[in-house]
Amino acid sequence: MFALVDCNNFYASCERAFKPALRLRPVVVLSNNDGCIIARSEEAKTLGIQMGTPEFKCRLLLKQHDVAVFSSNYALYGDMSSRVMATLAALAPEIEVYSIDEAFLDMSSFSRFDLPDYARQMRRTVRLHTGIPVCVGIAPTKTLAKIANRLAKKNPHYQGVCVLATAEEIQAALLHTKVEDIWGIGRQWSKLLQAKRIESAADLAAAPAAWVRKHLHVVGARIQAELQGKSCLPMELVRPAKQSICTSRSFGRNVSTLAELQQAVATFASKCAVKLRKEDSLASLLTVFIATSPFDESSDRYWGTRTAALPHPTQDSIAILKAAETILDGIFRDGNVYKKAGVMVSGIVPRASCSTTLSLFAEEAPAANARDAKLMQAMDAINQRYGSGTVRLAAENAESWKPHQERLSPRYSTRLDEIIEVRV
DNA sequence: TCTGGGGTCCTAGGACCC
């Protein structure tokens, strides 16, 4: 048996955990640049506020109903997530952290337990330790556990816990789940299935296997098997190393000059290098992209992107930044109003496997690399201790590329100075 | 005026190997 534990309205719940007065008010959290609604409390959902709506389109509604509106505070959500996960890890022998607000737990050794009762205990414990409300779904496969969790969230009579153990319970749950609500079935496949009169999860479970295999490929075949109670997706206990790392931002203002883009791209490139070093990996490919607004119909869209091989696999900020500047020069087109830019590193290999690999064409001797590596270590250590951005490359300017965040809450759980500010 | 950011996996087809 697998349990899926999922935090309710996670970002909104994090904001609430530190401001009990918000319990009685609808809460929403905005994306970067305070652009779109990306999290809603139950009350905000009831008001009809849709996920992904631009803030300016529902500003009046937010005001009318005295909705508490927050910029996204990723430092807070990340730390709260670790606390939830640490609590869950103590409640089951194995945990797979699936996303910032979800985890699978291995319940296979709990056959002699009263599962619903144990699940209720897990909810109480997480609530007590972190202040975050969660729902628990338990079933024989991950896909069914997802369905159980969804039912636990949607139907109040479950009180946050749904266990699907018998064939009858599973069949009833499948009948009440539409295909588009199945984990792994997105918009395109839903359309395809509905056209074939496959409308519920029960329909999909019973559909001809050959047809599913042909049109939904192995991924769909796996989903079907999981719905039938055959577990195909095992627990993944160690997070695999990342295959690509991307840092991109929409700009809070119009950007037209190469100089401004250079600064943005330098900042993002450097961020990618920091993330690479955190992963202890090296990248061999670098992509830079710049884009105009997809919503502006008065001028042509431009999406400039180019990928180049790095001279040798690296995690060095300076090497990555230099290469990014060259790529940017090649894709910049004068006369555009840019709204977004990004840097991505890929072709990633673990550093350990690479220590002796030399490039046939590299101009720099390995000795120079060793010195640069020490420099990066020192920079990371200083920024770790005194806050990111304390030391940086001159080409970067993180401050000016910070997205607009006018309604940011304090980083309650990671910054002492910000808590003291609240008391005053 | 105004619209997020980060990922993964799979398939098909071309080019190549013995």
Added chain:
DNA sequence: TCTGGGGTCCTAGGACCC
């Protein structure tokens, strides 16, 4: 008349997830 059988690697595009 007739033309094998088994692979790998790479890329682009399309699907999906949070």
